[in-house]
Amino acid sequence: MxxxxxxxxxxxxxxxxxxxxxxxxxxxxxxxxxxxxxxxGINIAVVVGIVGGLLIAAAFLAFVAAHWTEIARLLRFAILLAGMIATSGLGAWFAASGRNVLADLCASVGAIIFGAGIALVGQMYHLGDDFAGGMLLWSIGAFAAALLTGSRGALAVGLVAAGIWTCMRIYDAPDVLHLPFVAVWLIAASLAFAWNSRAAAHLVALAVLPWWIATSLRFEFDGAQPSFVLANGAALLFGAGLALAAWPSPRALRLGTVLSIYGAFSLAAVAVLEVTTVDDFIRFRTGTASGQPLWAILCGAAGVILALVSATFTKRAGEILGACATGLVLLAAPIWPVSTAGEPWFAYAALLCAMLCLVVSGVLDDVRPRIVAGWLGIAGVIAGITWAVKGSLLRRSAFLAAAGIVTVVFATALNRALPRAAR
Incomplete structure (x- = not known):
């Protein structure tokens, strides 16, 4: 809020x-x-000042770029160093005068100049062709700036650089789980926790998604289905967010709430992917063994357990339903058909029930983003069942009609079970 x-x-x-x-x-x-x-707050003068500063910086960079080959190497390095010193000095002056937005902007620009310096120095002196290593070094520098100045912009720069670094490492070695990014992400999460900043919490939650997506797409397990691997990541993000928010700490509540929101939307997106992509570009498995790597299964199970632990401490019925929604999304993987014959009706039913549980969970806990995520998931799953899956349209219509009848009966029973004030 x-x-x-x-x-x-x-x-x-x-x-x-x-x-x-x-x-x-x-x-x-x-x-x-x-x-x-x-x-x-940010008034008009601050906005105009930010735009003016960005224009001056762009003009300076364009001038230097136009004469870059004519400038001696030592002078090039001095220009980069002067840029970082100037932005740091301006940031300190703005911070001392209470202009926190401009101070944050200066720290962010300094972090960007640091990254540009890494690239340009490497080009000038023909250093090793390890672009991913350069991104890691940039990320470390940006995190250091964020730690020293409390700049959310510098944290964003560091997370973007770390995301590019881990995606490149995953591409270079697709069969190896790139765990060093987890350590970097935990450092960023610790900063967001210490700052008690919602903006930093959003940055941290967004940063974990590219790593998990790249990991799920690049791991070449026999018969592995990326949407199911993604489901385990969404489950862990949702459950860990709920468990963190259950701690008796305002900082944990803020960070955990944001993480659980992203987890809820990730669950909805994965439910839609499981329906719409499994027949198109992800082949059905022909064996009975699990198509998910063990570490991913453990992450999904940990997400469900953490959600249940959170519900135990908070005594919220909505979190129990959230754990049920998570478990049902994960359950759709093993009950998916083992052959291409027929359609996975039980998997469809599990996904519809999962999204319905997510909506009811948000209603009971009065968490609007969770409600929105559940509704989007229901709409996407219904659309996927109706249009994106091959098979008999008559059977699908009968399935949806039966699901609708069951849902109405459930709503009637729920309306009678709940107290009048909670309806």
Whole structure:
């Protein structure tokens, strides 16, 4: 929730409660006085200043690029070093004067110049042709800048560089699980936790997705299906987010909530992929052994267990249903047909039930992103069953009709079981 919108709503509620006589004016004044001051926002002057600074920087880079071959090597290095020093000095000045947005921008630009310096120095002195290693070095420098300055932009630069690094390593060695990225990601997650920043939490949650996607696409296991490998990653992200949010800490709550939201949307996306891609460019397995690597299965199981552990501590029924949704998405893998004959009705039913559980989970816990993810998953799975899977359209229509009837019966039973206030 954005702080400004929360304050506006709180002020409206306080005024309404005072008018209705629910609270005394003195109590409302005490609440207002207890609130910390709002952080400074980005006004028009700051926006114009940012644009002006970016234009000056672009002009400087264009001028240097136009005369790059005419500049001596030592002078080139001095220009790069001066750029990093200048951005650091400006950032420190902006931070001392309370202009945090501009200070963050300077740290981000400095991290970018550092990466450009790595590339240009390597080109000038004909260093080793290890582009992925250069990206790792860039990432380390950006993380150091983020740690020293608290810059969210520098953290974003470091995560992007780390993402490119791990994707290149996975491409070079597709049969080897690239675990060093996990260590780098944990460092970034620790920074997001220490900062208690929602923006940093979003960056960390986004950064893990390219690694898992690249890993699932490049591992050449016999009969492995990338959508099922992705499902295990989504399960771990969702379950770990719920477990982290269950800790009695505001920092853990903020980071865990964001991770669980991305996990919920990942579960919905994977459910749609399992339906729409398995007949097209992912062949059915002809054996009975699992098509998923053991480490991926363990990650998925850990996600379900963590979600159940979180539900045990928080006593939230919605998290139990979230664990059920996760388990059903994972269950669609082993119950998928072992031959190309027929259609996987049980897998379709499991995925529909999973997305329905996700919606109900979000409703019970009052988590709107989880509700949206569940609805998107339901829409995508229904569309996949109807149009993207080969087979008899009549049978699919009968299956969807039966699923609809079962859902209506379930809704009726749920409406009678819930208290009137919770309906």
């Amino acid at each position: 954005f702080e400004k919108s929360y304050r506006d709503r709180l002020e409206a509620d306080l005024a309404q409660w005072e008018a209705d006589g629910v609270i005394a004016p003195a109590a409302a004044a005490s609440i207002r006085n207890a609130l910390p001051p709002l952080p400074a």
